[in-house]
Amino acid sequence: MYEAVIGLEVHLHLKTRTKAFCGCEAEYFGEEPNTHTCPVCLGLPGALPVPNRQAVEYGLRLALALGSRVPERLVFHRKNYFYPDLPKNYQISQYDLPLGQGGALPLGERSVRIKRLHLEEDAGKSLHLEGRTLLDLNRAGSPLIELVTEPDLRTPEEARLFLQHIQALVQTLGISDASPEEGKLRADVNVSVRRPGEALGTKVEIKNLNSFKSVQRALEYEIRRQTEILRRGERVKQATLGFEEGSGKTYPMRTKEEEADYRYFPEPDLPPVPIPRSWLEEVRQSLPELPWEKAGRYQALGIRAKDAEALAYTPAMARFLDRALEVGLASPQALANWLLADVAGLLNERGLSLEESGLTPEGLSRLVALFERGEITSRVAKGLLPEVLEGKDPEALVQERGLRMVADEGALKGVVEEVLKAMPEAAESVRQGKLKALDALVGQVMRRTRGQAQPDLVRRLLLEALGVG
Ligand SMILES: [Zn+2]
Numbered sequence: 001m002y003e004a005v006i007g008l009e010v011h012l013h014l015k016t017r018t019k020a021f022c023g024c025e026a027e028y029f030g031e032e033p034n035t036h037t038c039p040v041c042l043g044l045p046g047a048l049p050v051p052n053r054q055a056v057e058y059g060l061r062l063a064l065a066l067g068s069r070v071p072e073r074l075v076f077h078r079k080n081y082f083y084p085d086l087p088k089n090y091q092i093s094q095y096d097l098p099l100g101q102g103g104a105l106p107l108g109e110r111s112v113r114i115k116r117l118h119l120e121e122d123a124g125k126s127l128h129l130e131g132r133t134l135l136d137l138n139r140a141g142s143p144l145i146e147l148v149t150e151p152d153l154r155t156p157e158e159a160r161l162f163l164q165h166i167q168a169l170v171q172t173l174g175i176s177d178a179s180p181e182e183g184k185l186r187a188d189v190n191v192s193v194r195r196p197g198e199a200l201g202t203k204v205e206i207k208n209l210n211s212f213k214s215v216q217r218a219l220e221y222e223i224r225r226q227t228e229i230l231r232r233g234e235r236v237k238q239a240t241l242g243f244e245e246g247s248g249k250t251y252p253m254r255t256k257e258e259e260a261d262y263r264y265f266p267e268p269d270l271p272p273v274p275i276p277r278s279w280l281e282e283v284r285q286s287l288p289e290l291p292w293e294k295a296g297r298y299q300a301l302g303i304r305a306k307d308a309e310a311l312a313y314t315p316a317m318a319r320f321l322d323r324a325l326e327v328g329l330a331s332p333q334a335l336a337n338w339l340l341a342d343v344a345g346l347l348n349e350r351g352l353s354l355e356e357s358g359l360t361p362e363g364l365s366r367l368v369a370l371f372e373r374g375e376i377t378s379r380v381a382k383g384l385l386p387e388v389l390e391g392k393d394p395e396a397l398v399q400e401r402g403l404r405m406v407a408d409e410g411a412l413k414g415v416v417e418e419v420l421k422a423m424p425e426a427a428e429s430v431r432q433g434k435l436k437a438l439d440a441l442v443g444q445v446m447r448r449t450r451g452q453a454q455p456d457l458v459r460r461l462l463l464e465a466l467g468v469g
């Protein structure tokens with residue numbers, strides 16, 4: 001038996017108005033190349049960087065949410081390397097005094113320790129085209145958080161779950177959209193394989209994974225590859241790998257620079273500044289309810305643990321649920337069931353997000369309440385959902401179409417008689433004790449009442465009419 005030991009390095013784009021060290025607007029997704037640049041982010045001689053207070057504050061929010069230690073001073077270092085898309089030939093980053101050290105992210109029953117998180121600037125983008133290389137420097141200088149975990153993860157699924165939790169956390173904190181499809185969340189993974197209890201094996205790094213699915217697939221492939229090498233009694237070689245989506249395989253990349261190659265030194269243009277404890281306290285006070293706190297609150301309201309977690313870690317759903325809970329018409333677990341099953345399914349089918357749909361917390365609450373009060377059947381409620389999703393009023397629909405549940409024994413007895421006459425074989429089976437046949441009879445009564453008959457009552461009336469039970 002072998003087990004994998006996995007650590008992650010996550011890059012998150014911060015949702016600041018301007019870039020990390022200049023006044024250029026940081027939202028450039030889909031814009032003309034090289035339109036969001038200035039002497040500072042182009043690295044022109046004589047231009048001086050100024051730290052973006054909002055970027056630092058966003059970093060502090062994440063550090064405090066994860067319970068990381070925040071240093072007394074904000075210190076930046078230069079990380080020197082040459083790439084065509086790095087105009088200054090160095091990246092302003094942090095080195096021995098990152099914005100956060102230590103801390104942990106809860107992951108189900110466990111928690112994953114955080115090694116460090118620091119603030120840095122992103123590079124630009126190179127586009128290789130027909131033997132030429134084009135540069136777009138819109139991204140150069142935009143603020144990033146790099147977050148490094150301890151090697152606490154054990155399976156590809158866990159790594160994927162960790163990323164989903166980090167995504168939910170930073171979205172809840174309002175500091176990053178963390179959308180992998182826009183390149184706003186990227187991950188590198190470290191993975192080694194060993195027999196449980198043994199010392200750590202040789203790790204390899206897989207770089208630039210830009211979707212949760214790639215992280216999982218790359219790890220699955222790499223763990224298989226390393227396990228086979230160990231089974232043959234050979235050794236895994238340390239390496240930096242890329243991942244090819246098409247084949248689902250990892251491949252060797254350039255050899256990784258050693259730390260010494262980066263020649264880190266304190267950024268002379270940005271002298272250290274204190275991080276006042278009063279500011280830290282202000283930031284701490286302004287933190288919203290965190291996803292794991294939300295999950296705890298939902299559970300206390302009677303929502304099943306698994307559902308509570310699923311909702312709390314889907315920020316749009318959590319916001320919606322919180323507003324529906326304020327409306328107070330439907331029970332928390334019923335709202336959870338509807339959101340996670342019917343609403344999620346329908347949104348998925350239509351390719352819509354919750355915000356894009358016309359569904360309001362009031363609308364869903366009223367629909368669910370009609371069902372919970374026994375005024376409509378579950379079948380009618382489900383049938384109305386598509387229209388309620390378009391913003392229609394559930395009570396008005398029920399009224400207009402006369403969809404209220406029929407719990408009137410007199411009215412239902414007639415239908416029961418008709419059904420028993422129409423389905424003599426099923427009726428006979430039930431009389432002989434084959435209760436399975438009862439479902440067919442109930443179904444037929446439901447059909448004839450357009451799904452409006454109260455199912456329990458129909459069941460009882462059928463059994464009475466057949467002299468069973
Ligand atoms: Zn700029």
